[in-house]
Amino acid sequence: MAKKKKQTKLEKMGKAAEELNQVLGLEPPIEIEDQTVNTLASKIREASELLFEDDEISDETAAVIADLTEDLEEVEQIDEAEVVEEQETETEDEPEPESDEDEP
Numbered sequence: 725m726a727k728k729k730k731q732t733k734l735e736k737m738g739k740a741a742e743e744l745n746q747v748l749g750l751e752p753p754i755e756i757e758d759q760t761v762n763t764l765a766s767k768i769r770e771a772s773e774l775l776f777e778d779d780e781i782s783d784e785t786a787a788v789i790a791d792l793t794e795d796l797e798e799v800e801q802i803d804e805a806e807v808v809e810e811q812e813t814e815t816e817d818e819p820e821p822e823s824d825e826d827e828p
Contacts, residue, residue, distance in 0.1 A: 737764045740788035744771045747779055765792050 745753040772789045
């Protein structure tokens with residue numbers, strides 16, 4: 725029985741970028757060769773913001789965009805949690821101001 729080759733994330737992103745280049749007529753097009761996953765992901769997310777509801781893209785490209793958007797939202801939530809944690813730590817480290825109520 726022949727095994728079906730699984731596409732890597734980078735291959736799927738490359739195909740999605742090619743389709744976005746065609747559908748959106750991007751000039752300059754998203755460069756696909758010699759790109760890191762993070763760079764290509766960023767360019768695909770940026771291009772996906774140009775899509776209109778009536779633009780037709782494949783289910784595969786839609787899935788790649790959805791995955792990248794979900795990944796970005798998770799990173800943003802983590803970043804927000806770290807900021808809140810840092811703010812709480814800074815507040816705990818600050819000495820409380822002394823009040824003048826105890827003085828006669």
